[in-house]
Amino acid sequence: xxxxxxxxxxxxxxxxxxxxxxxxxxxxxxxxxxxxxxxxxxxxxxxxxxxxxxxxxxxxxxxxxxxxxxxxxxxxxxxxxxxxxxxxxxxxxxxxxxxxxxxxxxxxxxxxxxxxxxxxxxxxxxxxxxxxxxxxxxxxxxxxxxxxxxxxxxxxxxxxxxxxxxxxxxxxxxxxxxxxxxxxxxxxxxxxxxxxxxxxxxxxxxxxxxxxxxxxxxxxxxxxxxxxxxxxxxxxxxxxxxxxxxxxxxxxxxxxxxxxxxxxxxxxxxxxxxxxxxxxxxxxxxxxxxxxxxxxxxxxxxxxxxxxxxxxxxxxxxxxxxxxxxxxxxxxxxxxxxxxxxxxxxxxxxxxxxxxxxxxxxxxxxxxxxxxxxxxxxxxxxxxxxxxxxxxxxxxxxxxxxxx
Numbered sequence: 146x147x148x149x150x151x152x153x154x155x156x157x158x159x160x161x162x163x164x165x166x167x168x169x170x171x172x173x174x175x176x177x178x179x180x181x182x183x184x185x186x187x188x189x190x191x192x193x194x195x196x197x198x199x200x201x202x203x204x205x206x207x208x209x210x211x212x213x214x215x216x217x218x219x220x221x222x223x224x225x226x227x228x229x230x231x232x233x234x235x236x237x238x239x240x241x242x243x244x245x246x247x248x249x250x251x252x253x254x255x256x257x258x259x260x261x262x263x264x265x266x267x268x269x270x271x272x273x274x275x276x277x278x279x280x281x282x283x284x285x286x287x288x289x290x291x292x293x294x295x296x297x298x299x300x301x302x303x304x305x306x307x308x309x310x311x312x313x314x315x316x317x318x319x320x321x322x323x324x325x326x327x328x329x330x331x332x333x334x335x336x337x338x339x340x341x342x343x344x345x346x347x348x349x350x351x352x353x354x355x356x357x358x359x360x361x362x363x364x365x366x367x368x369x370x371x372x373x374x375x376x377x378x379x380x381x382x383x384x385x386x387x388x389x390x391x392x393x394x395x396x397x398x399x400x401x402x403x404x405x406x407x408x409x410x411x412x413x414x415x416x417x418x419x420x421x422x423x424x425x426x427x428x429x430x431x432x433x434x435x436x437x438x439x440x441x442x443x444x445x446x447x448x449x450x451x452x453x454x455x456x457x458x459x460x461x462x463x464x465x466x467x468x469x470x471x472x473x474x475x476x477x478x479x480x481x482x483x484x485x486x487x488x489x490x491x492x493x494x495x496x497x498x499x500x501x502x503x504x505x506x507x508x509x510x511x512x513x514x515x516x517x518x519x520x521x522x523x524x525x526x527x528x529x530x531x532x533x534x535x536x537x538x539x540x541x542x543x544x545x546x547x548x549x
Contacts, residue, residue, distance in 0.1 A: 228366065228412050229454040232538045232548045234496040240285040241535030244303055246494060249288060250502060251276040251529035256290055256301065261493070261500070261533070264508070264522045270308050272299050279532040281541040283322035283329075283344055288534060289543075291320055298331070298347050303534055312347035314340065318360050321543040323386055324368035329543075332359045332373065339371070339384060353389040356382055361405045363547060365430055366412030372433075374403035374417060381406075381417065383433055393433045397426060405447055405545060410454040410470055420444045420461055420486070425468065439473055441466040447489040447530075449546060451513055452496030452537070458513070460501065461486040465516055479516020482509065490531035491546040502528040 247267070248259040256276055258268035274297050276290035287309075288301040296316060300309035319332040322344055329347060331340040337358045341351040357375030359382065364371055370392060371384045379401045383393040397403055402421040409416060414436055417426040423443040427436035444462025451458065451467075456476065459466040463484030467477040481487065487501040498510040498519055508528055509521030530545060538548030 227410060227454070228408055228549065229410050229450060232450075232452070232454070232536070234452045234537065235494060236537040237494070237535055238285055238537075238539050244535045247303065247534055248490065248500065248508070248531050249279045249301070249534060250508060250524075250531040251279060251290065252524065252526040257524075257528075259508070261510070264520060268306055270299075270301050272297075272308065272311075274299065274311070277529045278320070278545065279530070280320050280543040280545075281532070281534055281536075283326040283540050283542070285535060285538075285541055288532070289320055291317055293317055312342075314342075314347070318358070319362060319544060321362055321371065321547070322541060324364055324540075324542065324549065326540060328386075330362075330371065332362065334358050339373075339389075341389065351389065353384060354391075355384070356380075356391060356394060361403075362544060363406050363408050363415060364542060366408065372406070372415060372428075372430075374406055376402045376404055379403065381415075381428065381433075395428065395433055395435070397435070398422075401426070407448045407450060407457060407547075410450075416448065416457055416468070418445045418448055418459060418461070420446050423462070425457070425459060427473065437473070439468055439475065441468065441475060442478065444486050446486050447545065449489045449492055449499055452492055456513075458489065458492075458499055460489045460499075465499065465511060477516065479511065481511070482518055482521065483507065488530035489545070491533045491536055493533065494535070494537055500531060500533055502531040504528060 246261055248261055250257045250259060253275060254273050256270040256272055256279060257266060260267045272290055274292040274295045276292050278291045280289050288303055290299040290301060296314050297311040298314055299311045314331055316334040317331050318334060321330040329342040329344040331342060333340050337355040339353045339355060342349055357378035357380060359373035359375050362371050362373040369386060371386060373382050380394055380396045381403060382391055385392040401419055404418045406415050406417040412430060414430055415428040417428060419426060424438055424440040424445055426438055429436050441459045442462045442464060445459050446461035449458045455470060457468045459468060463481055465479045466475055469476045485503050485505060487503040490500040490502055492499050492513060497513060499513050500510050502508050504527045506524050507521060508524060510519045512519055536548055541548055
């Protein structure tokens with residue numbers, strides 16, 4: 146990857162652009178804190194030395210531990226009943242503490258590792274395959290690069306800088322992890338299904354048929370079901386994780402093409418991006434029924450949630466549109482440099498920047514306050530959906546930056 150002359154002020158560096166990252170913002174917890182020194186060493190603890198606003202998911206005792214299950218004591222239910230209560234600015238889990246922030250950018254046969262403080266190339270994984278997405282594992286200890294074309298999941302070590310042996314899968318379109326961390330879920334095609342795998346080794350455990358080809362997914366508030374979108378079929382499908390069976394389908398209005406989706410902070414609704422209809426559909430998360438539509442503009446594609454969980458950023462059609470969760474209305478619309486529909490890579494840990502990758506060869510960050518471009522760099526190749534790591538949260542659900 147080499148920079149072109151462009152927006153970067155330090156063009157002599159391999160990959161450089163000027164930015165001084167702001168300090169981590171404070172975060173007021175909506176739920177009670179554990180005081181320093183309380184709890185077991187494995188209990189999640191917020192970064193920066195603060196106490197952690199996490200509540201046990203099993204009031205009657207610690208969860209059962211198994212060889213392939215989550216560590217004992219890690220909560221599964223949303224902290225304090227709020228979906229994103231543990232993903233505020235600076236709220237890093239123990240496994241993520243001490244890791245310097247990095248951008249992992251799929252770019253042809255490589256996953257390039259950039260330092261966001263100066264957009265310098267500080268590492269490179271030679272995957273030998275065309276990775277399209279990078280998702281953190283449930284426990285945040287490794288990254289998985291998805292190669293759809295060659296049917297591979299490639300493990301990458303953010304601490305060691307080493308990559309492991311790829312796991313062969315069939316026609317993967319997305320990688321997710323159950324909220325309890327016990328299973329990896331691979332959305333796959335030919336035939337349309339969910340492949341259930343070991344979250345550490347990706348060894349197969351089973352499969353669940355789907356009525357359509359799914360591309361994106363998220364989980365219901367109780368973590369019991371996965372809801373996936375099928376763009377070509379224009380519908381959503383809900384899968385019960387315990388029985389591995391489809392428990393419902395919802396067909397959107399004619400002409401809809403659902404893509405990325407996010408659960409609202411109060412757990413009441415899914416926001417489903419639709420580039421063809423130019424907005425986001427609202428779907429009742431419990432009744433699995435239509436609630437309405439918020440028009441944001443043609444090309445609405447990728448989604449990301451602000452660190453204070455008050456706004457949904459809808460990327461596409463040459464702009465970033467901020468939708469207020471409280472009012473379910475558009476609060477702002479910011480044009481993007483050179484337009485296009487870049488892939489969102491997530492919000493910075495301090496909440497000030499939204500990172501984007503344009504396949505035309507541009508990696509950049511925009512302010513989450515006013516949409517101003519904070520930094521950018523031109524690169525050779527066709528960068529895919531980048532991933533910021535680490536990000537706040539107790540665990541990763543995979544996908545395009547899903548954390549709880």
